[in-house]
Amino acid sequence: MLKDITIGQHYPTGSVVHKLDPRTKIIAVFVFIITLFLVDNFMAYGFVAVFVLLCIMISKIPMKYIIKGLKPLTFIILFTLMINSFMIAGEIIISIGPLSITKEGLYQGSFMAVRLIMLVIGTSLLTLTTSPITLTDGIESLLNPLKKIGVPAHELAMMMTIALRFIPTLLEETDKIMKAQMARGADFESGSLIKRSKSLVPLLVPLFTSAFRRADDLAMAMEARCYRGGEGRTRMKQLKYYKRDFVAIVIVVSMFAILYFS
Amino acid sequence: MSITIENLTHIYNEGSPYQTNALEDVNIEIKSGEFIGLIGHTGSGKSTLIQHINGLLKPDKGKIIVEGMDITRKDVKMTQVRKKVGLVFQYPEHQLFEETVYKDIAFGPKNVGLDSEEIDNRVKEAMNLVKLPFEELKERSPFELSGGQQRRVAIAGVLAMKPDILILDEPTAGLDPRGRDEIFEQIRLLHQKYKNTIILVSHSMEDIAKLTDRIIVMHEGKVLLTGETKAVFRESKRLEAIGLGVPQITKLMGILADKNIPLARDILTVEDAKIEILKWLRGKKNA
Numbered sequence: 001m002l003k004d005i006t007i008g009q010h011y012p013t014g015s016v017v018h019k020l021d022p023r024t025k026i027i028a029v030f031v032f033i034i035t036l037f038l039v040d041n042f043m044a045y046g047f048v049a050v051f052v053l054l055c056i057m058i059s060k061i062p063m064k065y066i067i068k069g070l071k072p073l074t075f076i077i078l079f080t081l082m083i084n085s086f087m088i089a090g091e092i093i094i095s096i097g098p099l100s101i102t103k104e105g106l107y108q109g110s111f112m113a114v115r116l117i118m119l120v121i122g123t124s125l126l127t128l129t130t131s132p133i134t135l136t137d138g139i140e141s142l143l144n145p146l147k148k149i150g151v152p153a154h155e156l157a158m159m160m161t162i163a164l165r166f167i168p169t170l171l172e173e174t175d176k177i178m179k180a181q182m183a184r185g186a187d188f189e190s191g192s193l194i195k196r197s198k199s200l201v202p203l204l205v206p207l208f209t210s211a212f213r214r215a216d217d218l219a220m221a222m223e224a225r226c227y228r229g230g231e232g233r234t235r236m237k238q239l240k241y242y243k244r245d246f247v248a249i250v251i252v253v254s255m256f257a258i259l260y261f262s
Numbered sequence: 263m264s265i266t267i268e269n270l271t272h273i274y275n276e277g278s279p280y281q282t283n284a285l286e287d288v289n290i291e292i293k294s295g296e297f298i299g300l301i302g303h304t305g306s307g308k309s310t311l312i313q314h315i316n317g318l319l320k321p322d323k324g325k326i327i328v329e330g331m332d333i334t335r336k337d338v339k340m341t342q343v344r345k346k347v348g349l350v351f352q353y354p355e356h357q358l359f360e361e362t363v364y365k366d367i368a369f370g371p372k373n374v375g376l377d378s379e380e381i382d383n384r385v386k387e388a389m390n391l392v393k394l395p396f397e398e399l400k401e402r403s404p405f406e407l408s409g410g411q412q413r414r415v416a417i418a419g420v421l422a423m424k425p426d427i428l429i430l431d432e433p434t435a436g437l438d439p440r441g442r443d444e445i446f447e448q449i450r451l452l453h454q455k456y457k458n459t460i461i462l463v464s465h466s467m468e469d470i471a472k473l474t475d476r477i478i479v480m481h482e483g484k485v486l487l488t489g490e491t492k493a494v495f496r497e498s499k500r501l502e503a504i505g506l507g508v509p510q511i512t513k514l515m516g517i518l519a520d521k522n523i524p525l526a527r528d529i530l531t532v533e534d535a536k537i538e539i540l541k542w543l544r545g546k547k548n549a
């Protein structure tokens with residue numbers, strides 16, 4: 001069950017996309033997201049889809065894996081589609097009792113659904129091709145200029161690094177505690193909504209205690225190694241732009257500029 | 263209660279670059295009332311194997327039959343399996359969650375639908391088995407107990423379900439020597455009293471040697487060796503080759519035997535070694 005979560009998971013293949021500087025990829029994803037919200041016709045989405053597909057192919061990540069990452073979102077996507085189709089007034093296609101699906105609603109709904117799918121695939125492509133550590137390094141480096149106006153760039157990046165680092169650990173922990181309680185006859189999968197949320201207590205209490213224990217240990221371990229925040233810290237792996245980064249940025253930006261202005 | 267495992271295969275993350283074959287074609291037969299030691303290096307598949315026995319993991323291939331019931335079939339009620347097979351995980355105190363010790367131990371019996379009187383008896387009995395004073399501790403919060411006591415509360419939580427098969431995954435990891443000896447002694451008494459089937463996973467060869475009738479050695483997802491405890495520890499070379507060992511005293515007796523001193527090699531405890539050496543010394547004096 002928990003194995004299906006692919007958000008934040010790195011999938012190393014050593015492709016060109018993987019080798020790009022994280023800053024390049026973050027900027028590209030931002031451009032991509034902005035475009036998604038600015039573009040307003042299906043034609044343009046077709047182009048975006050082709051572009052995303054090409055990116056996936058270059059990154060050598062199996063299509064199956066990406067679709068698996070969409071699975072947990074099926075409900076939200078369907079919900080968006082439904083709400084829009086029912087709620088927007090216009091030319092009625094089918095009526096079911098008091099509800100009716102309109103042509104405009106259906107159009108708007110599928111539009112939103114496509115946008116959502118693209119958004120998820122685009123951003124998960126970023127995390128799939130970039131290891132969490134390089135990703136946060138990239139974010140820190142991009143936030144650096146903001147330090148002058150008092151944004152704690154290093155601290156934010158460190159928080160993200162730690163959060164990302166502990167996602168798999170906490171998932172594993174959840175899995176372990178869940179199994180331990182199931183071995184004592186706990187049932188997480190059946191019953192009414194109230195019964196099911198009650199059954200989460202034996203899972204959440206140990207999970208919280210262990211999360212706090214881990215936080216305590218980690219803080220202590222960082223202190224023991226003289227961690228004092230970002231001031232004067234050097235790093236082993238310096239980020240560096242290569243030719244391929246410029247090429248990638250130029251491609252992405254011009255691609256979406258054409259889409260937007262044409 | 264017997265367990266039969268046939269051609270069990272389990273693959274983690276199939277189809278992703280992290281794919282690993284945790285278990286490959288494992289065949290095991292465990293008779294009712296046996297005390298089994300399960301040993302193997304970290305990552306050899308022990309934990310994966312024991313989780314299959316009470317249905318927490320589903321095999322990719324193969325069958326697991328617990329007392330004539332194939333638990334890999336889809337129509338099997340899992341609560342029935344969990345009632346029969348109790349599993350104590352590593353660091354079980356991390357699963358405690360209730361406000362009082364009593365409530366935490368009662369969690370399992372309550373889940374299988376026992377009435378409050380029976381639950382009461384079960385909690386008392388389980389606390390008695392792990393030597394926790396019932397009256398004194400029942401209303402205390404499990405989080406304010408010592409590490410060793412927390413461990414016992416967690417073990418009692420599984421014992422309260424009265425499983426016919428009890429699986430313990432390193433029940434003494436992280437305890438001091440005294441706490442370790444006490445827990446093993448209680449497990450031994452439990453086995454003596456109820457004649458239940460016990461599977462013990464441990465890295466301490468001394469403890470395995472002291473307690474078990476038979477050993478299963480896992481290596482890279484396969485069963486490498488299986489046999490009576492003495493017989494398995496006779497294969498010290500093979501065990502050492504996969505990063506395991508034999509009890510210190512067995513090793514010592516082996517070294518002495520290598521020096522052409524006529525001593526038996528399959529000695530597992532210091533007590534037996536003493537007897538064997540005295541026997542040899544007396545024989546020498548008489549000669």
